[in-house]
Amino acid sequence: MNALVVDDSRAMRQIIGRILKGLGFEVIEAGDGREALARLAEVPEVDLAMVDWNMPVMNGIDLIRALREDPTLGRVRVMMVTTESDISRVAEALGAGADEFVMKPFTTDMILEKLQMLGIETVKTT
Ligand SMILES: [Mg+2]
DSSP: OOEEESSOOHHHHHHHHHHHHHOOOOEEEEHHHHHHHHHHHHHOOEEEEEESSSSSSOHHHHHHHHHHOOGTTTOOEEEEEOOGGGGHHHHHHHTTTTEEESSSSSOOOHHHHHHHTTTOOOOOOO
């Protein structure tokens, strides 16, 4: 399973990446939406994208819209990573094509639960 972690914060990418590696994913990182689309073009077999909302160049919602317009990327399940201040906009993210969302700060178990809701099988290695 391949996961793409999209966040402009390197620290946040590391936190999410560590959790996903612990659940058996190979992790690819991108610092903004445009970079994420470039990674997806290189590695089309991405199963899961964890997408931050606020990023420079291309934000999370615009990334999700672009991703959902690309028929070759239909298999990518998208989880929006939000802060409490974005929570009122979750409906917008879901309308744009996000499959799930998780609010910061989150735990491994919270991510695991959301992945199960998406029907994504994980291998707990930690
Ligand atoms: Mg951000």
